Amino acid sequence: MTNTALTRRTLLPATLLSAAGRARGAGSATWRAGVAAVTITPRQSMWMAGFGARTKPSEGILHELQAKALALEDAASRRGVLVTADILGFPGTVAARIAKLVEKQYGLPRAALVLSATHTHGGPLVVSPRPGSSYWRLNDQQWRDAREYTRELEEEVVRVVGAALNDLRPARLGFGRTTAEFGVNRRKMTDKGVRSFVPNPEGPVDHDVAILRVESPAGVLQAVVFGYACHATALVADTYQFHGDYPGFAQQWLENRHPGARALFVQGCGGDITTHPRGTVELAQKYGDTLAGAVEDAIKRPMTAVHGPLRCAWNVFSVAFGSAPSRDELRDQLEHKDPLARAHARAMLAELDREGRFISQHPYPLQAWQFGDDLTFLAMAGEVVVDYALRLKRELGEDKLWVAAYSNDVFAYIPSLRVLREGGYEGGGSMRAYGLPAPFASDIEERIVGKAHALVRRVRGK
Ligand SMILES: [Zn+2]
Known part of the structure; x- marks a missing residue:
């Protein structure tokens, strides 16, 4: 064991405040919920994930990175665990190793474990077998450190899942939605074709903020899960301190407001969505505070009661690349x-x-959780562009569908047919950064949407 990464191994299980919570009237707790968090900030300088323009490893810490787990158990003892982590993404190989250990140690099937990343560009590099060309500057020692960190991260995530399962206690779930306006489309059509990384106020966005409130029967907040579709790149390549970007600030804001509770950010289909303007800590904090404030307002209001049963489904299929x-x-x-x-x-x-x-192809994992008749949570892999969320919500009912991305494998941008045809970074240029041979084949959108419909029908039982 080198001194690479996680020397701080303390798990931080959430403790409820004594009965100081607001009473919310009657409401039987048919769920049990548990939550835990672990700090995953490397204790030494390491190469950071996300920007190909970085020229050196990290220097210090802006705020701590965490992996968090929310365990849910319905009245029939069916369990699901949602993990969110302040990293760029879980590579499929890393997710598979974690899931295997979680199944072995806690008996939790693959479908019941979601591994989701906030997509902060302020975390350490987590290594996959195809790490991509963005990291051409790393030397051998830096690669060794990154591999070491990756192994330790896997162990920590397995432990945090166990800690959340050990924390299960009676809970009530509420679902609601609000909006935050700061996400802007980052693809603009010009005379010379599409340009990426240019704010385009006319381009499609998804300003929905989906929220799952988890509270004790007495109404004390235990956890809040909130999703938004926007790249966690309010801070740019010249920030060398580890940080969680705007989702990190948002989670911190909510946890400061609710001591003992955990806030878990779930990234949405923000592949082509950016904050604008960007590039300073103040801006990252401002977007985080804006998002957290919207969530705080929503969880104070009545929310839709979420019932069981919990049904989890998982499907892996292949997606094809075009000509190499x-x-x-x-x-x-x-x-x-x-x-x-x-x-x-x-x-x-x-x-x-x-x-x-x-x-010529890559496995694509898709996962769905159904909560009674109240909510479908769909977890998509990759850097999914916003067209998917807009289309799936339109086709599957926006009131009861939560579309998450950056889950279970982040191996490429996932363009819609429109974005694929237009090209630009998200349409194909990014395949270089990901070390893949070619842009996706033209059936990418229909294939994934078709599989998503089938999976959602399966968990909804209709
Ligand atoms: Zn990205």
Whole structure:
């Protein structure tokens, strides 16, 4: 064991305040809920995940990063655990190792464990077998440190799941929605085609804030889960302190307001959504405070009671890539002026030499939780663009559907057909950063939406 990462191993189970909570009148607690958190900030300098433009490892800590688990159990003892973490994303391999241990140690099936990331660009690099070309600057020691951190993170997440399950006690669930206006589309059409990373106030957005309130039978807040669709990049590449970006500030705000309770942020389909303006701690804090304030207002009001049973479903299918570049194209790319493009060409040529061909598809995990007739929680993998959330809510009923993304595997942007056709970063350019051979095939949207409909029908039993 090196001194790489997590030396602080204290779990922080939430403790309820004594009966100081607001009484909310009668209401039988048919649920049990448990919550726990663990600090996952590395204790030493490490390479940070997210921006290809970073030139050096981290320097210090702005605020702590955490992994949190909310365990829910219905009246028939069916359980589900939602994990959220202040990292860029759980790679599929990391999620699979965690899920396997969780199943072995706690008997929780894969469908009942959601592993979701806030997509902060202020966390450490978590390593996957295809880490992508954004990280071409790391030296061998930095890679070793990142792999070590990844293993320790896996252990910590397994432990925090166990701690949440150990914390189960009677609870009431409420669901509600509010809005926050700060997310802006970041793709703009110009004479020369689409440009990414340009705020476009006319582009599609999803300003919904979905909220799950978890409270004791006496009305004391135990946990609040809140979702919003917007990239956690209010702070940019020149911030080298570990931080949770606006979701980190929002969670902190709510936990300060409700001592003993935990706030869990769930990233939505914010692949092509940005904060604007951005680039300072003050702005990240402002967006976090805005979001937290909206959540606070909503949880003080009456919310829709959420009943059981809890039904969890999981489906993994493949998504296909379009035609890959030729060896000649990749050789030309070795001369590209962008070092990331050169690194990508080197990696792709090495893969071609090693394997004789490129991967043509990737597994795509999709997960749905159904809460009685009250709420469907759909967890999508990857950096899903906003078109998916808008379409799925339209087609499956926006009042009872919560669409989460960045869950269970973050291996690529997931463009809609519109975004794929328009191109730009989210449509295909980002495949380089992710170390993938080509943009998705043109059936990507229909394939994922079709599978989502089938999965939601399954958990809804209709
Ligand atoms: Zn992203």
